[in-house]
Every structure is written in structure tokens, then in C-alpha cells.
Amino acid sequence: MLRVEGLGIRFGGLHAVKDVTATIPAGQITAIIGPNGAGKSTFFNLISGFYQPTTGRIIFQGQDITRLKTHEVVASGMARTFQTTTIYKELSVLENAMIGHRVRTRAGLLDALLRTGRERRDEQESRDAAMTALTRVGIAAHAARPAGAMTQEGQKRVGIAMALASNPKLLLLDEPAAGMNPEETVSLMALIRELVAGGLTVILVEHKMSLVMSLADHILVLHHGQKISEGVPAQVSRDPAVIEAYLGSHAHGGQMGQATAASAGETPHA
Numbered sequence: 001m002l003r004v005e006g007l008g009i010r011f012g013g014l015h016a017v018k019d020v021t022a023t024i025p026a027g028q029i030t031a032i033i034g035p036n037g038a039g040k041s042t043f044f045n046l047i048s049g050f051y052q053p054t055t056g057r058i059i060f061q062g063q064d065i066t067r068l069k070t071h072e073v074v075a076s077g078m079a080r081t082f083q084t085t086t087i088y089k090e091l092s093v094l095e096n097a098m099i100g101h102r103v104r105t106r107a108g109l110l111d112a113l114l115r116t117g118r119e120r121r122d123e124q125e126s127r128d129a130a131m132t133a134l135t136r137v138g139i140a141a142h143a144a145r146p147a148g149a150m151t152q153e154g155q156k157r158v159g160i161a162m163a164l165a166s167n168p169k170l171l172l173l174d175e176p177a178a179g180m181n182p183e184e185t186v187s188l189m190a191l192i193r194e195l196v197a198g199g200l201t202v203i204l205v206e207h208k209m210s211l212v213m214s215l216a217d218h219i220l221v222l223h224h225g226q227k228i229s230e231g232v233p234a235q236v237s238r239d240p241a242v243i244e245a246y247l248g249s250h251a252h253g254g255q256m257g258q259a260t261a262a263s264a265g266e267t268p269h270a
């Protein structure tokens, strides 16, 4: 599905991501983990086209997307959510998903909000795509509600629907369980599993180790911007390099051993 080769980016003197080579399998859930400041968000921003890498290549479904702009990356079949909620609370759930479709696939946000001629022509297509996305995340019945009236978890689903409205093959979830209580976390995990069962490939960055360990098929561990381990959860959680990295970041509370046995909702780094 996705391959990165020698991927790196420097911010001034800091190598935030350095020489990462990895293959993300199709039809699976891959989690990117690592202690605080490991480079997870930066890696995410690189593969979704938000940052241009200093070195390396990104191959998505056989196509080199390294130099594509964000909207071109989306058009190629990849969409992401954001760590902090980026939904429009005063607008309806449906309108949010429609904006997700339009902003990601063609016109800019301004077009979408100002209802230009092109936007109007595209409206029906957006509406259909948005309803399909809302159905996929289980909130079609709430289409007319203001997004801000949804629960925290409901708002997460709106955010995921915004990404799904562009009908991606690969969905990038930036800390999907952030701010969720244990029950909401379990419910979101079920949703992510359903989406993958339906054919989607998912990559997520997540601090809640319990979620990562029970949800991910494949884990990639970053530390100081470099890949230090990769494999199935059982392999990775026993990898001495990973344990060492988390113990080394103990000052931040990152403890891998504890994390694997943790209940849903625990945030090892918090």
C-alpha cells in the first residue's frame, strides 16, 4: 500500500525523522508509536504531504507521491484526521462531511463556504459522498444535527467522516482516542476494525498503548526520528530496543511493559 524509503526531514539542526524505510501492508491497521518527541507526528505529516521531506521517497500504490501537494495526495487516495478536532461545530454533521469531500477533492474551503458556481454543481456529488461517509461511521441518523451537539466520540466520528468523504484507500488517524473515555475508546476501536474489514487500510499515531496493542496488526516504532523496531504487537512489545526506548523516556512516564497490560484509556506518556 505504502512504502517509504530513506525518509527524513530536518528542522534546522534537528533531524525530526531520519532515514526511515518501511512498508505499510494493505488491508491492515499499522500503528506508529514511540516516546514523546520521537517523530511520530512529523512522520505522519510527511506521508500525508503536509511536510516535504529533506530526503527519501514515498511510494503509494506504486506511485511516487513524494513531491505531491496535499490535495494531490488526497486525490491519489489518502486522507487523514487531525489530533485536535477540526470540525465546524455550528454546521450540521452532514455539512461537515460535505466540506470534507469538497475541500479534499477539488475546491478550497473558501469555495465550499462561499457557495460558488462550481461548488453548487458539485453539491449533489458531495452530499452523496458525505452521506456514504456518515453511514460508514454510524452517524447518518445525526446528519442534520449541529456537529457541536454531538458527544466527544460523535465529533471524532464526524472528523473521520470528513476524511472518508474523499473515499480514500488509506486513512491516517492522528491520535483517534485522544480525549476519549474507555467506553468511547472501545467503540472507536470497533469502528476502525469495521472500516478495515470493509477494505480500508489504516495508519494511526496513538499514545494509548492498550489500544495500539489490541488494535494494530503491525507496529512501527520510532525513537529520536529513527525506526527502531517493526512487527506484530507481541514482537514489538518484547523488543529490548523498544523497552529501552520507553524506559529511557521514563521521565515522561513512557513505560512499555506497563502499557501492554494497561486498561483502555491509559495514556502512558501523560
Ligand SMILES: Nc1ncnc2c1ncn2[C@@H]1O[C@H](COP(=O)(O)OP(=O)(O)OP(=O)(O)O)[C@@H](O)[C@H]1O
Binding pocket: 011, 014, 016, 034, 035, 036, 037, 038, 039, 040, 041, 042, 043
Ligand atoms: N515544524 C517543526 N519545526 C521544528 N521542529 C519540529 C517541528 N515539528 C516537530 N518538531 C520537532 O521534531 C521532533 C519530533 O516531533 P514530533 O511532534 O514529530 O514527535 P512525536 O513523536 O509526535 O511527539 P509526541 O508524542 O509528543 O506527540 C521534536 O523534537 C519536535 O520538537
